[in-house]
Amino acid sequence: MNKKLSMLLPVIATCGLLAGCGTDYYTKDSTVFVAKNGSVVSTDVEDFDTAAYKQDDLQSYVDKSIDDYNKKNDGSIKLKKLTVEKKKASLTMSYASTDEYTDFNGTKLFSGTIAEALAAGYDFKTDFAAIDDGKAKKCESSEFLDETGYKVVVYEGSSNLHVKGKILYASVDKVKLVDDKTVAIGDKYSLLASQTTGTESATESTEAVKADATEGTENGADDSVSDDDILNSVKQDNEVTFDFDSEEDNSAPVSYITYVIYK
Template sequence: MKKILTMTFFSILCAGMLSGCGTDYDTADSTVFAFKDGSIVSTDVEKFDTGTYDKDDLEKYVNSEIDSYNKSDDGDVKLKSLDVEDGKAHLTVSYGSSKEYSAFNGTDMFCGTIAEALAAGYDFDAEFASIEGGKAKSCDKKDFIDSEGYKVVIYKGTSNIHVESDILFSSVDNVKLVDDKTVAVGSGYDIFNQSADSTENTEAAEPVSQTESTESTESTEASGGSVSDDDILNAVTEEQEVTFDFDKDDNEEEASYITYIIFK
């Protein structure tokens, strides 16, 4: 879900706040939020060395990239918050659609009806489970593929995925249930084995809160902005060029998985 901000080190998967109140996007883990109307919000959480880098310069860069994208693509990307605390950067960005999210971040994401997904060429070639009461049960895609009224999120990446209503079906591999509306995606996860460890996501996944997050949004709410993924994170100001390098963990590797989440 992703434009790479630093070619070798740091990738920011954007996050943003949509107009519908009630969801807290200030999550402990990077999360993509998908809504029934097709709009997308994503929150990216990454290490940020405040002793070396400056939040204001990062914010200027993010805003510049968003403005550039919106002007060139008639986009609707909006920076809602950028907060740095406890050695981590929390970036929140909203998108008008999954198509816009894909275009901006350089990754594959779809949010719409199952019929629309099939028409777009997605074949649902995966093992699936039905979800009820926090329990996963093996099922076949024929159990939902021809049903009307279902929405599907198809995502290529390793971020958590949160949908607007309860998850009804999910692909199995590299997926772990976090709560009724959220899954974590990472190597080693299996939806039938909730105790499985992931080598991709080292922090424990936490349920998504449903209370409005107000901290760190006011200062950036008024300024539109965005993050560009394929660019090396170099923020250029009139006075000087600022370069951000964000170190990954030594054992962290780039990986992505195709995940299907069906809700209604």
């Protein structure tokens, strides 16, 4: 879960904002989706104490946080959908760029070419593996650093990471390959220890519906997140009617630096 969202509901210790809505971005686990143009959709999934808090209160608080940011920063963050079901909260948000995602969440996210990443100060000084047919094989960064046609995402968080392309290389530490577009991130993972991916593991981790799938509807309205949705967000004006700040939880979420190189 990203840092900013974890602070939005400080009184809900291990709970928080969840996402995972919209046809194209449904997922059972918190996931950051990065498009090749640098736009982002985040899905955060956590437990939610339905006995203590109501969905409407959560909705108002999130709306206010997004609206305040957009007004102060000329931002284009958009809340696509927020649901609370069976003590689970689900939140899907879109951002025009990785910079906007980083600024709002306090979690670093970079997307660009390898040359742009190097210019931004990312040194690629970590262990890497090449990915081929679901198998990971240790390699040196020199194998891809001079490639001009590759894109890279650098993420300093703990959610799953999904790119709009085929993953060719990835950093090894704290990473597990879910499918050819997605990696899971966590203490128990090592890319070289997870050599294959299958239908069962992919289903258990991230269930992102393919971009060309038929868009879903809810009460006749389109709930999917398209590229236009990401770039053309709509501000929402709601008053805050619930105080979530009475008990603060200042614990910092665990995060890792993950590199994903794709084409």
